Amino acid sequence: MLSIRFKHALLMGLMKSLAGLGPGMSHLAFTGPGSSRQLCRYVLDQGYTKILVASDKILRELGVTEAAVKELLDAGVEVAYFDDIEPNPTFEQVDAGKHVLKAAGSQVIIAVGGGSVIDCAKIMSGAATSDEDPKNWVGFGKVKHETIPLYAIPTTAGTGSEATAGAVITNVQDHAKVVISGASLLPKAAAVDPALQQGLPPAITAATGMDALTHAIEAYICTWDRGTRKEQARVAIKTIFQALPKIYADASDHDARAAMAMAAYHAGLAINQVNVGNVHAIAHQFGAYYGVPHGLANAVVLPYVLEFSKGPAEAALAELADLVGVGGDAPTQGAKAQAFIDAVKALNTTLDIGTTLDAIKREDHAAIAQAAVLEAVSYPVPRLMMPADVLGMLDAMTV
Numbered sequence: 218m219l220s221i222r223f224k225h226a227l228l229m230g231l232m233k234s235l236a237g238l239g240p241g242m243s244h245l246a247f248t249g250p251g252s253s254r255q256l257c258r259y260v261l262d263q264g265y266t267k268i269l270v271a272s273d274k275i276l277r278e279l280g281v282t283e284a285a286v287k288e289l290l291d292a293g294v295e296v297a298y299f300d301d302i303e304p305n306p307t308f309e310q311v312d313a314g315k316h317v318l319k320a321a322g323s324q325v326i327i328a329v330g331g332g333s334v335i336d337c338a339k340i341m342s343g344a345a346t347s348d349e350d351p352k353n354w355v356g357f358g359k360v361k362h363e364t365i366p367l368y369a370i371p372t373t374a375g376t377g378s379e380a381t382a383g384a385v386i387t388n389v390q391d392h393a394k395v396v397i398s399g400a401s402l403l404p405k406a407a408a409v410d411p412a413l414q415q416g417l418p419p420a421i422t423a424a425t426g427m428d429a430l431t432h433a434i435e436a437y438i439c440t441w442d443r444g445t446r447k448e449q450a451r452v453a454i455k456t457i458f459q460a461l462p463k464i465y466a467d468a469s470d471h472d473a474r475a476a477m478a479m480a481a482y483h484a485g486l487a488i489n490q491v492n493v494g495n496v497h498a499i500a501h502q503f504g505a506y507y508g509v510p511h512g513l514a515n516a517v518v519l520p521y522v523l524e525f526s527k528g529p530a531e532a533a534l535a536e537l538a539d540l541v542g543v544g545g546d547a548p549t550q551g552a553k554a555q556a557f558i559d560a561v562k563a564l565n566t567t568l569d570i571g572t573t574l575d576a577i578k579r580e581d582h583a584a585i586a587q588a589a590v591l592e593a594v595s596y597p598v599p600r601l602m603m604p605a606d607v608l609g610m611l612d613a614m615t616v
């Protein structure tokens with residue numbers, strides 16, 4: 218227990234020192250319906266003529282990928298595609314993408330997809346200009362060489378990967394999801410174009426939206442007071458509580474869809490300043506062990522972690538209750554914090570997201586708890602988890 222606390226304190230100190238020394242984390246953003254066309258025109262204006270579009274097979278089949286880069290196709294530049302990226306992308310997929318990029322001689326990458334596509338493309342952008350094994354880059358700031366320019370067009374309103382300098386890659390050999398981050402992995406520009414998100418099925422809308430909510434809440438209740446993380450998180454949380462139930466019930470609500478796209482982007486900007494927390498530390502294991510979609514895993518874990526965190530995070534959670542308009546008559550700050558947690562649970566219920574995951578196996582509990590604790594020590598969490606804490610949550614989440 219002591220060693221976990223010591224390691225956490227050491228990592229927090231190191232992280233704060235490195236953040237002060239590193240390069241800036243701002244990038245260019247195009248927003249609103251049609252902004253993907255603006256981004257493509259911007260890329261063409263840089264003089265690039267050989268472009269790799271990273272995406273996935275479903276988006277290609279639906280025509281979303283081509284719609285996002287229509288401006289490039291109309292301009293007649295050389296466009297190559299790598300669409301073998303799957304949910305919970307692996308180092309093998311990074312390697313395959315690197316070879317497609319090199320064979321095509323592409324000068325830049327445009328990632329069109331959800332978090333898996335954008336994360337995989339981030340590591341491809343580093344792998345394309347290096348002979349090093351990307352597995353050596355796990356952690357912060359290890360990608361020191363110049364990368365291939367990367368541009369991002371998200372097709373879900375959830376991951377926020379278009380706004381962050383981190384990528385989560387699965388190491389299939391040891392069931393581990395690892396985080397590689399650093400300023401060089403931040404996309405040079407992003408287009409948050411809700412027109413590309415109109416066809417998202419309700420279940421994916423719900424799960425990815427809850428991923429965005431998790432980002433915003435983890436950034437808001439964390440212990441590292443930095444930059445505009447609170448402001449970005451507040452805008453995202455208020456919007457998600459209003460807009461997500463609307464587009465889940467009515468996929469054609471364009472205004473709510475546009476609001477969700479921006480909320481996910483703001484939540485991404487928030488975590489890019491302070492990182493995620495205990496929810497992600499547990500949810501990543503469900504992705505690595507069972508391939509559970511990231512957003513769904515976060516949605517299920519979020520209420521358990523909020524209950525676990527409500528002591529030290531009580532004031533922040535009470536502020537969020539005011540923000541979303543619940544707990545107005547609560548007699549104490551603790552009761553108000555509980556009202557916010559209850560509102561998160563109610564949102565899950567509205568989105569038909571349960572409190573358990575069928576995939577979790579009891580024989581994996583110990584290994585998952587160990588891995589989650591190990592991951593969480595590097596996050597500025599309001600309450601540090603011990604293995605027994607995670608085991609208790611896993612027990613409640615297992616059918």
Ligand SMILES: [Fe+2]
Pocket residue numbers: 376428432497511515
């Ligand atoms: Fe996430």
